[in-house]
Amino acid sequence: MTRTPPADGAAPRIAVINYGRTLDYPAMFPECADRLHVFSHHDLARTEGLAHYEYVPQCEAVPYAELMIREMAREQPFTHVITDNEYDLERAAHIRQDLGLPGQSRASALSFRDKAVMKQTASRTVPVPGFARLADFTDLTDFIAKFGHPVVVKPVKQGGSRDITVLREESDVVAFSRQPWRDDLMAEEFVEGPMYHVDAVLGEDYRFVASSRYLRSCLGVFSGQNNGSVQLRPDSPFARRLEAYLDRVLAAFDTPATSAYHLEVFHTPDDELVLCEIASRVGGDRIPALTALTYGVDLHATVLRRSCGLPVAPAPRTPPAQVHGSVSVLPQGRPVRAPGRPPFPWVRHYEVNDTLKPGEATLHSAHHLCFAIVSGEGPEQVEERLLETERWLMENLTDDEGVADSEKGH
Template sequence: MKILVINRWKLATTTYLKWLGPGHEVVLLSSADGVSADPDKARAELVGYTDAVVLPDFHGNPLVEQKALELHATYGFEAVVATSEFDLLRAARLRAAMGVAGQTVESAEAFRDKLRMKQTLAAAGVPVAPFAAVPDATALHSFAAEQGYPIVVKPRRGGGSMGVEVLRDPAELADYAARHPELGGDDGAPLLAERFIEHELFHVDGLVAHGKLVFTSVSACGSCLSYRDGVGMTSAMLDPDDPLTEPLRELTLRTVEALPTPESFVFHAEAFLTPQGDLLLNEIASRVGGGKIYEACKLAYGVDTVAACVHAEGGGFPPPEAVESPDRLAGFVIFPGRAGTLDEAPTSCPVDGVDQYRLIAEIGSDLGVAAHSSAHIASAVVHGASHRDVRRVLDDVVRWFDESTVITPRPEPV
């Protein structure tokens, strides 16, 4: 099969050729950020591809699609593989233009456009918070007047909690509007408003390969906005017999059934548990969850979700065997940066139950506030026999990391 791979991940660890298997002609169209800056390493990373084109400024660059169509004229692709959330729509557009199977534009839009997603889910009876498009300042004020404060405003096609803001009173709304001049234009701001819901947050992750559900994993996690305060975000899988596991799984599967889905895809859903005991679907994406969800699912279920999905998208059979329950439970913590200099940080973790610990930032580096919810300077993936065990290990890791790390704030300008 002739396959186009659209990539923005580090090729040193993203092994498309291995995942797709032998017998394919694979052409790589990659972000320059995904290729090593060292020429020798870069050459090694590109070995085995039938052709490889590397482009700078990958995000939003129209030359990506133009180059893909030029390559198609040469190779005649039969499949297009893209694993980043920010490449799903461009890959879907290319499939339509090339006449190849895979996730359609309709499907990608339903997962990427939060307004379309919420409209589809609400129409199907999936419980969601009250929402509305807010293309202008009048619509934003009207929504706040109708729903009351606080409200949440977010980009319709955002990701990683970037651009998400909670507005708690008219003054914060006025400040938000002043910082978003697109609310005053005639083209319409691509924004969505929702009623703020007091909640506990959960995420449900899974894999569908060739129409077959391989597994679902249900976890409790901290706030996706904690990174803005430099606070680590934790996630711990629920016990299979936890009273919330099956209801959260059923809510997610109802969500998947309500949306137009491809034959093979990974999904990451977020759900709220309200103080009244109600479950609401927050969002769902057709990609691997952020943080260390990929690693935690692989540790617990023995399934490499990205490898299996890429293999299936490339026509690979058979799909992985269904996994009803995990071998063990897993969780993770990611530690975001905060403004200052990283003076001290541990390079290894002595806490029992930790399977993987990584310090990404270099000692002495100048840190800033994390740019999105998955950005971090260090992380740990842990395991345990139960949710309580995983939570205990995570608490120990957080305490140990906080005690072992020194970030010196920048001096205030005189």
């Protein structure tokens, strides 16, 4: 189904497939909220004044939003179809293509979503680890025979470090062979070294780039390590190197006129930058909050508004006075109570996850019992303060005896 797009300069009429739990579309689009049609994974608190709003349970897995957007377009054309969710990039692109609308193409969305396609594409301009799509278990054993241990096995379209397995020795391979096989896997060489992330919004007349280092490996959450990240100063030589690296990676891709990007890259002991992954969306976890505190940039509002041709404040040009970092305490797998706010003046924000079920275990890299954001003059001071905050939080966790006793009673 192809529809004639609205004429240039037409008042925006926007279809949104939303994922963010806290996004405020009336505030983000004040001049055209009454022309926004929002289908949301989560029930949003602020929806007044929207042209249409529906909370769609299991929205990621059901095609209802796609059907309704297409049906609405029969009555009155949309000017834009947008999403804040990585898992919706391909279907949003499909709708845009069918309706003749601007934005990321299906081929571009696939190249950022499918990790095997991503690695193949990026390898045109930057080094990537050895990798292979796995049709069956023999492909995995052949890959190990070629590259040796350790090997990373992961789904090609998953996120948040979900369902990733590191096979460090032959016993791990044997254990993995006892798990049900799935047909969406790839294998990848294990890369040594800390991981950095680069978060950007890039457009024809807009450029914002910020670089950070993960406090620990994202995979560490599955062995009980708390996670977080530390912002680099944007005027530091290594931050400039990472920004140039982002440009090299993107040179290999078909990129939309405006997009957000979340790049993860290893810095090896040999001082080489090796691609982990790149996504064409805003980074998750605490990245938007850290970016807003340091730079005053709302990543979600910026990319969604620019994608619809709407104005945003200019990207900051002067280095910030301070940078920030975050540390997230993992769910403990037992009923525990998070402490109150840490007693340090440089803690800028502290939040307890009140949606966590008692005794819940870690499910993905952004899962948390509580998290804190701290400020500092540079990454060294921020990391020192994060570790001090983490120690205080861990020492002040308490067993939630009321919940534990209640569970025993059942």
